[in-house]
Amino acid sequence: MRATRGTTSIAEHAAAVDALLDTLPTRERTLAVTAAGVARHPGRTRGRRLGRDVTATIDVPRFDNSQMDGYAVRAADTADATAERPVALPVAAPIAAGDAATPLPPGTAAPIMTGAPIPAGADAVIPIERTAPGRFDAPRIELTAPITAGTFVRPRGADVAAGQLVGAAGTPVRPAHLGAFAAAGITEIVVTARPRVLVVTTGRELADGAGPARIPDAIGGMLCRAVTDAGARARAVVCPSDDPDELRALLRREADTADLVVTVGGVSRGAYEVVKLAFEGGGVAFVHLGPQPGGPQGIGEVELGGRRLPLLALPGNPVSALISFELFLRPWLRRRAGLVPAHRPVERRALAVALDSAAHQHQIRRGRVREDGRVEPVGGPGSHLISHYAAADCLLHVPVGVTRIEAGDEVEVWLLDE
Numbered sequence: 001m002r003a004t005r006g007t008t009s010i011a012e013h014a015a016a017v018d019a020l021l022d023t024l025p026t027r028e029r030t031l032a033v034t035a036a037g038v039a040r041h042p043g044r045t046r047g048r049r050l051g052r053d054v055t056a057t058i059d060v061p062r063f064d065n066s067q068m069d070g071y072a073v074r075a076a077d078t079a080d081a082t083a084e085r086p087v088a089l090p091v092a093a094p095i096a097a098g099d100a101a102t103p104l105p106p107g108t109a110a111p112i113m114t115g116a117p118i119p120a121g122a123d124a125v126i127p128i129e130r131t132a133p134g135r136f137d138a139p140r141i142e143l144t145a146p147i148t149a150g151t152f153v154r155p156r157g158a159d160v161a162a163g164q165l166v167g168a169a170g171t172p173v174r175p176a177h178l179g180a181f182a183a184a185g186i187t188e189i190v191v192t193a194r195p196r197v198l199v200v201t202t203g204r205e206l207a208d209g210a211g212p213a214r215i216p217d218a219i220g221g222m223l224c225r226a227v228t229d230a231g232a233r234a235r236a237v238v239c240p241s242d243d244p245d246e247l248r249a250l251l252r253r254e255a256d257t258a259d260l261v262v263t264v265g266g267v268s269r270g271a272y273e274v275v276k277l278a279f280e281g282g283g284v285a286f287v288h289l290g291p292q293p294g295g296p297q298g299i300g301e302v303e304l305g306g307r308r309l310p311l312l313a314l315p316g317n318p319v320s321a322l323i324s325f326e327l328f329l330r331p332w333l334r335r336r337a338g339l340v341p342a343h344r345p346v347e348r349r350a351l352a353v354a355l356d357s358a359a360h361q362h363q364i365r366r367g368r369v370r371e372d373g374r375v376e377p378v379g380g381p382g383s384h385l386i387s388h389y390a391a392a393d394c395l396l397h398v399p400v401g402v403t404r405i406e407a408g409d410e411v412e413v414w415l416l417d418e
Contacts, residue, residue, distance in 0.1 A: 008287045017328045027193035033181045047231025047337035048191040054167040056184035059157035064118040067152040071109040072122035075149040086142040125152035172338025198258035199236040202265040207240035231337025244278035255304035265316025267296045292361040293320035293383035317383035344414040352376040357398040366392035
């Protein structure tokens with residue numbers, strides 16, 4: 001995307017964020033992956049990557065077993081069966097799933113259920129519907145065609161053999177992996193731990209107490225949920241002060257709980273920009289980007305309690321903060337977690353109504369997809385209109401240099417699918 005004079009482009013800042021956060025070391029955690037363990041805490045395995053290779057401890061299947069409800073037979077006993085001269089086989093003891101099968105005597109057929117072990121001596125399964133009389137309570141069955149050895153038999157180790165790789169390090173853990181791990185006798189896996197994101201909202205207007213100039217914190221909880229949805233851990237604190245010393249002291253107290261600090265507010269050109277006052281010239285660069293909302297940003301590393309932590313400084317209006325998260329942090333978090341796709345789905349859709357934009361801005365407007373497939377703006381461009389964002393289901397991108405898009409013209413749309 002083209003940058004306006006004196007600004008950093010969205011793509012340039014996104015690349016800088018990725019480069020900074022890619023230096024974060026990965027931590028490991030051991031998780032239980034038995035069915036009972038996952039059922040107790042199903043969310044713990046979402047958004048995880050394997051930290052180490054996982055290999056099967058047992059064969060899957062553990063034994064030759066039946067693929068069908070039918071009769072276990074010796075294929076050789078059926079070789080002469082024809083429609084004109086059916087082969088009759090007396091019925092042996094039935095075998096249910098979970099039963100230990102006794103050997104099959106020659107010249108007999110054993111009722112067998114799906115998943116039950118193939119008895120010694122048998123080498124094929126005939127589906128019940130291919131037998132006469134086609135039920136399990138008959139004393140004998142008749143076969144009108146031969147069957148080949150191996151038919152409807154699931155061999156031991158056909159899925160995976162003991163010692164084989166079930167999941168390589170770095171693999172995103174999906175639901176199917178949990179089934180594969182449990183089947184292969186794996187009770188624990190080592191995964192990469194979720195990044196710990198500390199969200200710090202700033203400003204004296206957030207101080208406790210009633211007053212005409214006090215406002216509630218509309219951002220901390222919002223970003224914590226967004227961070228969690230993206231596969232990371234989040235914690236929110238408030239710095240209800242414009243004093244940079246108080247902000248630095250708060251971050252030093254909280255440093256051990258975080259891998260990444262995200263501050264909100266205090267990055268613009270005002271007189272009380274607390275994040276700028278605290279960190280400008282001390283490892284954090286403050287830049288102005290092309291999009292509106294979301295222009296002022298900060299990026300860098302800060303020394304906190306003997307640790308150097310990456311810090312992203314977002315603008316303080318709610319819409320600006322959430323759009324900044326969408327543009328720069330959410331994709332990296334999802335990639336680290338192994339969630340696919342990393343980015344929002346992008347489409348081009350026709351506008352339902354005309355839309356005006358400032359020529360020097362890359363406007364990101366909130367929108368809603370109508371039943372006819374067209375998209376309409378929701379509210380105005382203001383960065384404070386969070387209720388309009390809440391009513392939207394997509395973001396509309398109007399690039400730099402475009403002053404008007406007519407009804408029926410196409411616009412780039414990011415679908416807010418979560």
